[in-house]
Amino acid sequence: MSEGKTIIERLEDIPREILYAILLIVFVIPLVRPLGLPVPISPNVRTWYETIDSLPPGSVVMVDFGYSGGGEPELGPMAVAVYHHIFRKGDIKVITMSTSIEGPQLWDKAIAEVRPEQRWGAEYGVDYIHIGYIAGTETAMAAIGKDLRATTSTDYRGTPLDQYPIMDDIVDANDFDLLLCYTTGGDQSEGWVRQWQTVYGTRYMCSVLAMMVPTMLPYQNAGQIISVTSGAQAGEMEGLVGIPARGIKSADVITLTHLLLIGYVLIGNIAALIHRGQGGGK
Amino acid sequence: MSVTYKKTIPVLIVFITAILVMADYFIILPPVTEAGASWTSNTVKMLQNWGIILTAFSLGFGAFNLFLFHSKHISRRTKDQWLFSLWLLIVIALFTVIGVFLGPTSDQYNWIYNASYFALSATVYSSLGFYMTSGVYRALRIKNVESGIFLVVGLIVLAKNAPALTVYFPILDTTVAFIRDVLTTSAQRGIMIGGSLGALSLGIRTMTGRETGFLGRLTEEEKGGPMQ
Numbered sequence: 284m285s286e287g288k289t290i291i292e293r294l295e296d297i298p299r300e301i302l303y304a305i306l307l308i309v310f311v312i313p314l315v316r317p318l319g320l321p322v323p324i325s326p327n328v329r330t331w332y333e334t335i336d337s338l339p340p341g342s343v344v345m346v347d348f349g350y351s352g353g354g355e356p357e358l359g360p361m362a363v364a365v366y367h368h369i370f371r372k373g374d375i376k377v378i379t380m381s382t383s384i385e386g387p388q389l390w391d392k393a394i395a396e397v398r399p400e401q402r403w404g405a406e407y408g409v410d411y412i413h414i415g416y417i418a419g420t421e422t423a424m425a426a427i428g429k430d431l432r433a434t435t436s437t438d439y440r441g442t443p444l445d446q447y448p449i450m451d452d453i454v455d456a457n458d459f460d461l462l463l464c465y466t467t468g469g470d471q472s473e474g475w476v477r478q479w480q481t482v483y484g485t486r487y488m489c490s491v492l493a494m495m496v497p498t499m500l501p502y503q504n505a506g507q508i509i510s511v512t513s514g515a516q517a518g519e520m521e522g523l524v525g526i527p528a529r530g531i532k533s534a535d536v537i538t539l540t541h542l543l544l545i546g547y548v549l550i551g552n553i554a555a556l557i558h559r560g561q562g563g564g565k
Numbered sequence: 566m567s568v569t570y571k572k573t574i575p576v577l578i579v580f581i582t583a584i585l586v587m588a589d590y591f592i593i594l595p596p597v598t599e600a601g602a603s604w605t606s607n608t609v610k611m612l613q614n615w616g617i618i619l620t621a622f623s624l625g626f627g628a629f630n631l632f633l634f635h636s637k638h639i640s641r642r643t644k645d646q647w648l649f650s651l652w653l654l655i656v657i658a659l660f661t662v663i664g665v666f667l668g669p670t671s672d673q674y675n676w677i678y679n680a681s682y683f684a685l686s687a688t689v690y691s692s693l694g695f696y697m698t699s700g701v702y703r704a705l706r707i708k709n710v711e712s713g714i715f716l717v718v719g720l721i722v723l724a725k726n727a728p729a730l731t732v733y734f735p736i737l738d739t740t741v742a743f744i745r746d747v748l749t750t751s752a753q754r755g756i757m758i759g760g761s762l763g764a765l766s767l768g769i770r771t772m773t774g775r776e777t778g779f780l781g782r783l784t785e786e787e788k789g790g791p792m793q
Contacts, residue, residue, distance in 0.1 A: 297702070299699040302695075302698055302699050302702060303695050303698070303699070306694070306695060306698050320728070320729035321728070321729050321732040322728045322729070323728060323731050323732050351686065352678075352682060352683040352686035352687055353686040353687055353689065353690030354690065355683065355687055356687050356690075356691065384624070385678075385682075385683075387669065387670060388669075388674075388675055388678045388679070388683070389683075391670070391675055392675075392679065392683075417617060418617050418620035418621040418624065419613075419616050419617040419620040419621075420620075422613050422616040422617055422620065423617055423620075425613050426610065426613035426614055426616075426617055429606070429609070429610050429613065430610055433610055433614060434613075434614060434617065439670055440668075440670050441668070482590070493726070497745070497749045497753055498753060498757075500745060500746070500749060500750045500753060501750050501753050501754045501757060504746060504750050515726070518728065519728070534728045534729075537726070537727060537728060538727040538728050538729040538730065539727075540694070540698075541723050541724070541726055541727035541730075542727055542730070543698075544698060544701055544702075544723055545720060545723050545724060545727075547698065547701065547702040548701060548702060548705045548716070548719075548720060548723075551702050551703070551705070551706060552705070552706055552707055552716070555706055555707070556707070
């Protein structure tokens, strides 16, 4: 127990229950009462936005919903903001597939948030479609790239692809102008580089978990990925698209919790240094 | 079974498949098809689709195996386990029945997914934030020069990742850009190149039958004798 401990010793070893409790309070405050802290736009998010913005009319975009339920709170808002951007721009076909088994459910969730028909006048099967979960990750990417219809002949509801106008003239990876991937797995984000970007030269951007960004940077710096963003930057994308939603709320939480973390680290180190100066500690 | 059935034939299949897929990836082999693709293209397309079917089959097979494994726990009433196994099987059965009869895109399936699995997995993943907070507080301590450098870099990156801070301290952007684009990228490239060389080596060993892990349990004789 902490009996007989000095304040410095207590600060050096704060019980985790207290750390968690303060974190929870700091976490909840901006969710209940948004603070509206500034959200600067990172160069990567701007590049992502401008790449989509510069797509010529009639472009075809392949989207991979490759994340799992655990990653939805981070990647879902980014996917929703980007869909808003694409649909608002108009005259762009969006063909979505999933390399994650949960992808179709999470896609339904995102589309329910975007409401393409009501908000942007887009139509399923004409402007956008989901061709379902395709097992095999990299094998699936390679097969879809080689011959889409030989790999799957129906959409995620089981309706033949030939019944949808959006699928006219779509044969292989060469028919896509841009590839977007939202994923919680390195197999997916790196797999698309190997199976599409390298083979067909498809322009590629990905949004991954914040902790995965360092592993993806070499590809971006080598020019194989146009832009790598983390889902935590969804607030920035929402700012650019002009439709604030979950991402902006998260931005306040991210700022405050990171500040708290910096505070924890400083308190722990200062207390440890003083304790050591007094002849105690390790 | 003889060495031929247990090792030679499977290794030969792997070798031919790997050579075909690699050749199709890197080069266009004559005779070229009307579409300008290599003659291997259609064969590789078929192999890839087999791969997708096998992966999908293995998912179903995995669920079946899980069913068998936990059924044993229930029938044996394994202490501190069988109730969890029973609950698991009930959940698998529920998802399977709704998925098969109403469809995996039905409202009912989406509802149970969103109300149970999605909510739980997002919660479990999010709870990592608490453990990480405690971990950062205890681990990021100056003990020597190396940990000092680690601490300083960690604090700079933490500060940069707080969106509002970069507005007031723009220098964070340029500092983290250097850390990210020069230090992290170069280290990460080294790791990736090393990993890729390892994968290449493993691939060659598997193709040539020197790596036999994928063949299951083999005797020393079936493996081709102990490696020198």
